[in-house]
Amino acid sequence: MNDHELIFxxxxxxxxxxxxxxxxxxxxxxxxxxxxxxxxxxxxxxPKADTIRLICQALEISVHEFLDFPPYNEVER
Structure with missing residues (x-):
């Protein structure tokens, strides 16, 4: 799955x-x-960072919460 698919x-x-x-x-x-x-x-x-920020504000969550799912919250080794 690419970044577009993951984010949407x-x-x-x-x-x-x-x-x-x-x-x-x-x-x-x-x-x-x-x-x-x-x-x-x-x-x-x-989406650009400012677009994600506006979406997060509308959803009443932080950008961190929005991106807090695999694979974005996993440490690559």
Whole structure:
């Protein structure tokens, strides 16, 4: 699984957990729906840090919480 798939899988999980849609996330985050749609549609696109920060603010979690899942929370040796 690439970074795009991992990040969007995590985002979908958090949206389902909070019973939110991507459209509602756009409204809460101040991002355009088209911005989220274009990120979602690009198979290699990974949201920039400022976009992730806005998403996290809308979800009322920290960026650390957003990225606290494997493989991002594992130490590579």
């Amino acid at each position: 899988e995590r985002l979908y999980f958090l949206l389902r957990e909070r019973n939110l849609t991507m459209n509602r996330l756009a409204t809460l985050s101040g991002l355009r729906q088209s911005t989220l749609s274009s990120l979602e549609a690009r198979p290699t696109g990974v």
